[in-house]
Amino acid sequence: xxxxxxxxxxxxxxxxxxxxxxxxxxxxxxxxxxxxxxxxxxxxxxxxxxxxxxxxxxxxxxxxxxxxxxxxxxxxxxxxxxxxxxxxxxxxxxxxxxxxxxxxxxxxxxxxxxxxxxxxxxxxxxxxxxxxxxxxxxxxxxxxxxxxxxxxxxxxxxxxxxxxxxxxxxxxxxxxxxxxxxxxxxxxxxxxxxxxxxxxxxxxxxxxxxxxxxxxxxxxxxxxxxxxxxxxxxxxxxxxxxxxxxxxxxxxxxxxxxxxxxxxxxxxxxxxxxxxxxxxxxxxxxxxxxxxxxxxxxxxxxxxxxxxxxxxxxxxxxxxxxxxxxxxxxxxxxxxxxxxxxx
Numbered sequence: 555x556x557x558x559x560x561x562x563x564x565x566x567x568x569x570x571x572x573x574x575x576x577x578x579x580x581x582x583x584x585x586x587x588x589x590x591x592x593x594x595x596x597x598x599x600x601x602x603x604x605x606x607x608x609x610x611x612x613x614x615x616x617x618x619x620x621x622x623x624x625x626x627x628x629x630x631x632x633x634x635x636x637x638x639x640x641x642x643x644x645x646x647x648x649x650x651x652x653x654x655x656x657x658x659x660x661x662x663x664x665x666x667x668x669x670x671x672x673x674x675x676x677x678x679x680x681x682x683x684x685x686x687x688x689x690x691x692x693x694x695x696x697x698x699x700x701x702x703x704x705x706x707x708x709x710x711x712x713x714x715x716x717x718x719x720x721x722x723x724x725x726x727x728x729x730x731x732x733x734x735x736x737x738x739x740x741x742x743x744x745x746x747x748x749x750x751x752x753x754x755x756x757x758x759x760x761x762x763x764x765x766x767x768x769x770x771x772x773x774x775x776x777x778x779x780x781x782x783x784x785x786x787x788x789x790x791x792x793x794x795x796x797x798x799x800x801x802x803x804x805x806x807x808x809x810x811x812x813x814x815x816x817x818x819x820x821x822x823x824x825x826x827x828x829x830x831x832x833x834x835x836x837x838x839x840x841x842x843x844x845x846x847x848x849x850x851x852x853x854x855x856x857x858x859x860x861x862x863x864x865x866x867x868x869x870x871x872x873x874x875x876x877x878x879x880x881x882x883x884x885x886x887x888x889x890x891x892x893x894x895x896x897x
Contacts, residue, residue, distance in 0.1 A: 564587075564588075564589065565589070565635075565636070565637070566588070566589040566590065566591055566634065566635050566637075567583055567588050567589070567590055567591070567635065567637045567638070567639060567731060568590075568591040568592075568593065568631050568632045568635040568637070568638045568639065569583065569590060569591065569592045569593070569639045569641060570593050570628075570631070570632075570638065570639065570640045570641065570642060570650055570654075571593070571594070571640065571641035571642040571650075572592055572593065572594025572595075572596075572599060572600065572603070572609065572624075573612060573641065573642075573643075573704075573842065573843075574609070574612035574613060574704035574705070574842070575641050575669060575702070575704045575707075576592070576594075576639075576641030576642075576669075577592065577609040577612060577613055577704070577708065578613060578702075578704040578705070578707040578708035579639060579641060579669065579698075579707070580592040580622055581613075581616065581618065581619065581622065581707075581708045582707060582708070582732065582734075582737060583621075583639075583731055583732065584618065584619035584620075584621035584622035585619050585621075585710075585734070586731060586732065586733075586734055587621065588621060588731050589621050589623070590621055590622045590623065591623055591625055591631045591632070591635065592622060592623070592624050592625065592631075593624075593625045593626070593627075593628060593631035593632075594624070594625075594626060595626075596626070597626040599611065600624050600625065600626040601626075603618075603624055604624050612704065613704060613705060613708045616705075616708045616709060628653055628657060629657040632654060632657060632658050633659070634659075634660070635658075635660065636660045636663045636664055636665060637665050637667075637727070637728070637731075638654060638664065638665070638666050638667070639667050639668070639669065639698075640666065640667070640668040640669070640670060641668070641669045641670065642670060643670065643672070643843040643845065644670045644671065644672025644673065644674070644675070644681065644753075644845060644848070644849075645672070645675050645843075645848060647668065647670050647672075647674070647681050647684060648674070648684050648688070651666070651684065651685060651688045651689075652688055654666070655688055655689060661689070664689070664693065664694070665694040665695070665696075665721070665724050665727075666685060666689075666693065666694070666695050666696075667695065667696040667697065667698060667717075667719070667724075667728060668681060668685075668696075668697055668698070669697070669698040669699065671699060671752035671753060671755075671756060671845055672752075672753050672756075672845045672848065672849050673749075673753050673849055673852045673853075673856075674852075675848060675852070676852075677852075678852035678853070678855050678856045678859075680745070680746060680749045680750070680793075681697070681749060682695060682697070682745050682746075682749060694719075694720065694721045694724050695719065695720055695721075695724075695745075696717055696718060696719030696720070696721070696724055696725065696728065696745075697717075697718050697719075697745055697748050697749055697752075698715055698716070698717055699715065699716055699718075699748045699749070699751060699752035699803075699804040699808065700714060700715035700716045700740075700803040700804050700807055700808055701713075701714070701715075701803060701807040701808045701810070701811035701812075702715055702811075703811070703815070703817040703818075705817065706817075707737070710736050711736065712736045712737075712738075713736065713737050713738070714737075714738040714739075714740065714803055714807075715732075715737075715738075715739055715740070715803060716739075716740045716741075716742055716748055716799075716802065716803045716804040717729065717732075717739050717740070717741055717742070718741075718742040718743060718744055718745045718747075718748040718749075718804075719741075719743065719745070720743065720745065725741050729741065740802065740803055742799060742802075742804070744795060744796045744799045746790075746793055746794040746795045747790060747794070747795025747796050747799030747800060747804070747805070748795075748799060748804040750786070750789075750790040750793060750795050750800075751786060751790065751795070751799060751800055751804040751805040751808060751809070752804060752808060753845075753849045753852075753853070754782075754785070754786045754789075754790070754849070754853060754867070755782075755786070755805075755808045755809040755812050755813075756812060756820040756844075756845045756846030756849055757820075757846045757849055757850050757853055757866075757867050757870055758778065758779065758782035758785075758786075758809060758812075758813060758866060758867075759809075759812040759813045759818050759820035759821045759824065759846060760820050760821070760823055760824035760827075760844075760846045760847070760850070760870055760874075761778050761782070761824060761866055761869070761870050762775050762778050762779065762782075762813035762814070762821055762824065763813075763818075763820065763821040763822060763823060763824025763825035763826075763827070763828060764824040764825070764827055764828035764870075764873070764880045764883075764884075765778055765824075765828065765884065766821075766824075766825055766828060767824065767825040767826065767827060767828020767829040767830075767880070768828045768829075768880055768881060768884060770884070775813065775814070778813070778866060779809060779810060779813050779814075781865075781866060782809060782813070782866055783800065783801075783805070783806055783809060785864045785865075785866055785867060786800050786805060786809070787800045787805075788862050788863070788864065789853075789856060789857060789860065789862045789864060790805075792860050792862060793856070793860075819840050819842055819844050820844055820845065820846040822840060823836050823837065823840055823844045823846070823847070826839060826840075827873065827880055828880050833874060847874060850867065850870050850871050850874055850875070851871065851874075851875060853867045853871075854867060854868060854871040854875075865887060866887065869883040869884075869886060869887050870883070
């Protein structure tokens with residue numbers, strides 16, 4: 555898939571979700587010359603951001619470009635907009651898309667992309683399936699995923715990401731909006747693989763954090779990442795993703811980033827549990843949605859449904875949902891029957 559890099563569109567794009575990642579993407583788009591609407595569900599938070607011209611809660615001291623406009627009214631934020639980027643927690647995805655359909659006057663021309671890294675709660679379905687259900691299967695859609703920390707992205711540090719879409723023109727147009735000297739986009743049409751990589755890497759990151767919290771060291775962390783990638787590929791290909799996606803930015807790239815750096819809230823959550831914090835206290839200390847927690851439950855269901863061996867994900871499930879002590883879960887993993895590495 556190739557792109558014709560002409561010039562940025564001047565039509566507005568709406569970013570729905572004013573957390574750290576949504577704000578950082580809105581800053582990028584606005585810096586690139588796109589009129590950008592950033593909507594947040596908390597009027598108080600939006601009020602503070604308007605006054606400071608920055609998101610002091612999540613991205614302190616990074617100033618908003620002039621092209622970035624803030625909204626607390628959902629309908630106003632998408633009025634006259636055809637390109638919409640959803641960056642809410644995955645459990646809010648359905649409600650957000652339903653609101654888009656309700657309030658948008660551009661439904662036939664809408665193009666929706668999301669950067670939510672999770673599966674649909676309760677079903678374990680890809681979010682693309684929910685988009686098809688709310689609109690129809692012909693909706694122009696895409697997903698952004700890859701190794702990106704919000705603070706580094708908003709600061710203009712070099713970053714690369716994967717964009718998967720079912721529409722070449724949308725891929726081209728969105729790439730033109732996003733790319734600059736420090737931000738690079740790799741294109742794909744593997745929506746299933748890109749979505750799956752973004753969901754499972756958070757679970758493995760919780761496990762990597764737990765291992766470090768227990769004091770297991772770099773050897774154990776590396777083993778978790780490597781075997782975690784094997785689990786990603788094992789179930790991900792069963793669900794329709796492609797092997798090359800899982801060895802790329804949206805798979806291995808995001809997995810390494812999330813497992814090895816304390817900017818990852820999933821890793822920090824696991825680290826706290828490994829050091830002895832309760833599940834409740836670890837979540838409270840993070841203070842933001844830890845996507846891997848909810849996804850662990852959905853991943854365990856999918857593994858059972860498709861009869862796929864996923865010992866790391868299953869062990870993390872036992873810690874989070876069956877109150878198994880982290881040390882005991884680690885012992886169970888280390889004493890499993892020997893296997894050939896490719897299995």
